[in-house]
Amino acid sequence: MRGLTFDALHSANVDRQAAWCPDQTPSLSFRGNELAGETGEACNVIKKLERERHGWAGSRDTLEHLAEELADVVICADLCAITAGVDLSAAVVAKFNATSEKVGLPHRLAEPVPTAPATGAQAVIKDGKIVISIDVDALPLIVSGSCATNEILHGCWKVTDPAEFAKEVCHALNRESEIGTTPVHVMFDRAFLHVIEQGGEGIDQVSEAEFEAEAARLQKEAAA
Structure with missing residues (x-):
């Protein structure tokens, strides 16, 4: 993410959700449905863009709207990771590099440098352990x-x-x-x-x- 780090998004999501849902933590099933909904909305925009590209009759949409929906997908994916205790930054690096290795391509992402969020404290799952750090x-x-x-x-x-x-x-x-x-x-x-x-x-x-x-x-x- 150019100009944005997973840690910054993670910290902002944690702080905003604490204010948004102060009395109840959304479950993973809620987060999963939320992610599916946002992904569906992005796909719907893409459908309309493709319809326009082919010159078919029907409603139209814009790249600006697609950008908004894709942003929602990324935000919701991070919220799912937070709820599940997944280090999304490390997971993305591992998956990207594993795919490159699988298909024989040299492209690799650098391993993320662990950093604490803006509040200075975090709990994550790492190497099969709950790690709390400040x-x-x-x-x-x-x-x-x-x-x-x-x-x-x-x-x-x-x-x-x-x-x-x-x-x-x-x-x-x-x-x-x-x-x-x-x-x-x-x-x-x-x-x-x-x-x-x-x-x-x-x-x-x-x-x-x-x-x-x-x-x-x-x-x-x-x-x-």
Whole structure:
């Protein structure tokens, strides 16, 4: 995307959707239907352009309208990737390069350089792991924003040494309670609950017997 990066689009989509749908996160099925609808609209414009090119009777359309619909397709594709936890930038590079390799062409895209979005924090799936990252250099801005909008941080605070502050934050995140949980566990529990409450995919409610059997199986695998 000339003049635009996947990271910039990703960050803007995340921020806008948080404001657009503050009380409910759209599901992947909704995003998929949205993408299909926008793709259909783009195809409809192309049909009319082709009709005009052939000189056939019927309604006409414009390249400007096609550009708008194609933009919607790209935006919706990114929203699908966000909802599914897919790194779209890395996926596009991998797919493009794999196709070039398959058909014997030399054209390759450079591997994307991981960067944090404008907010400085992101959660992505990478190499089979959920990776949560915050740019250390973004901590001053994040703390400043938290002081302005978050009731948890009382008073006004300024990060004077991001590197040292980052170490303290890591210690705090890894601090275990009396029952062995950490703030990271609590964060994931809240995320799990949100997914369940929103009817997210990939998880089902089971009976107590099924739960105990699955728990025993998982513990056995972990101990092996």
